[in-house]
Amino acid sequence: MEYKFSTKVTSHSRISEVDFNNIPFGKVFADHIFTADFDGTHWKDFSIRPLEKLPLHPATMAWHYGQAIFEGMKASISDEGVPLLFRAKDHAKRFNTSARRMCMPEIPEDLYVESIKQLVSLDRKWIPLEEDSALYLRPVMMATDEFVGVRSSDTFKFMVMTLPSGPYYNKPIALLVEEHFVRAAEGGVGEAKAAGNYGGSLYPTKLAKEKGYDQVMWMDAKEFKYVQEVGTMNIFFVLDNVVLTPNLSGTILRGLTRDTIITLLKEKGYTVEERPVSMEEIATAASNGKLNEVFGAGTAAVIANVQRIGYKGKDILLDMDKTTLSKELKSNINGIRKGRIKDTHDWITPIYQEELMLS
Ligand SMILES: Cc1ncc(COP(=O)(O)O)c(C=O)c1O
Structure with a gap:
């Protein structure tokens, strides 16, 4: 299906403030965010815009009753400069498994993947080139009804933010x-x-x-x-x-x-x-x-x-x-993620700009 995205590009990129050789995990955010809203029946308002704080009511249900799920994924960039998502379709499937268990609406897999492709394409300069580094992607869905009382929310917000990240642990x-x-x-x-x-x-x-x-x-x-x-x-x-x-x-x-x-x-x-x-x-x-x-x-x-x-x-x-086997496996996975080892399992989603559903 085709989705209509509205895109607003930042006029003040923060990328020059980042030391890509020393990125603390989880603290540095790329310029843009993707958001979509579920109105009780449909997903709508597909928007990519500069990352900003959200104005939310204190009774927003996610905070009270924990109806919130998320994913953690990674994007790398090939030596030829093509952004590559690792196991994006499988993350979309797992997101929907979490959604079902938490009584939340599923998000169409193609919308999930397309939103990430568009966002990563826009912030492609934020994908670190350094070894063991990647752009960490954080899709999240939260209940947004303003209501006090235990029931499932009718409305939800889906967001994707991205964070350049270096090695998570630097020692055993x-x-x-x-x-x-x-x-x-x-x-x-x-x-x-x-x-x-x-x-x-x-x-x-x-x-x-x-x-x-x-x-x-x-x-x-x-x-x-x-x-x-x-x-x-x-x-x-x-x-x-x-x-x-x-x-x-x-x-x-x-x-x-x-x-x-x-x-x-x-x-x-x-x-x-x-x-x-x-x-x-x-x-x-x-x-x-x-x-x-x-x-x-x-x-x-x-x-x-x-x-x-x-x-x-x-x-x-x-x-x-x-630790020879784990080292070999890590190097295999990093090689596939960077496009240096052939992907024989359809684990990689390349992002070719000309194929994006541009609005
Ligand atoms: C509780 C838990 N177990 C396992 C994993 C590893 O899952 P994956 O390899 O899909 O990141 C994660 C990370 O997402 C996690 O949070």
Whole structure:
């Protein structure tokens, strides 16, 4: 379908204020934003304009009842200067899965992708060229009825903002196995990228940080026995030549980096087991010298090596000299994202200016 976008270009680009060699994650925003509104029946008012603050009523429902979802994606630029989106269509699908679970309207996949293509094309100069850097894209949808009382909102706002970003972690990370708080239980909203999932994770993460760890490793909500995921990443364990990762049980996010890694590993001939992974199994493998690598996988960090896992009052230590598989995978993913390695899976959406639905 064709959508009519109204576009207003800034007369004061802020790009000259940015040091692209030193970009703090999450703080620097590119010049423009995309917004669309759902009026109870239709998506309308597709607008790209200079990023600005929103005037919102204090009773805006998203703030009270948490009807808010988001995505995190990345755009890179090829050596030929073509902006490339990574797994854009899959992010659109996941956004709609989150929307359904949170009783929000779906957004047509082509509108989702087209809005991002137009926005990224306009702010293409903001895509960092540096290694391990990208333009981070943040689509978000929020309930906008001005109403006090628990029900689903009728109206919603969809927005996309973009942020140039450098490496998310600049060193290997330490995880603390969480044996009291839970992130998600079966039947809950753990599989949705719902804002409240992150709000609930902050206090346990703060406690873990006070103990010297970077992130919490979430366990299943029934027995605290099986690993779920980590902060904003899925988790992988490399045992000799078998790679383990928790299966999609409805409690963890269906990570697209996770899916990318599983696909690449299978192509390389590795055995990947997606199944319940108990912390006891991991601790035993570590003490038998069989745990070669542990790494988190997510859009922001791509791959974050784990150096230390706090479990039952002791630390499992990983040898950073053995992190060969994760390094290879990271370089494969970055290569595909930059267009240097052939995309054989239809993961890349190139943005050719002449193909955009210009209004
Ligand atoms: C809770 C959670 N798990 C896993 C991931 C990794 O997902 P993806 O690889 O799609 O970014 C994320 C990041 O989006 C996340 O927030």
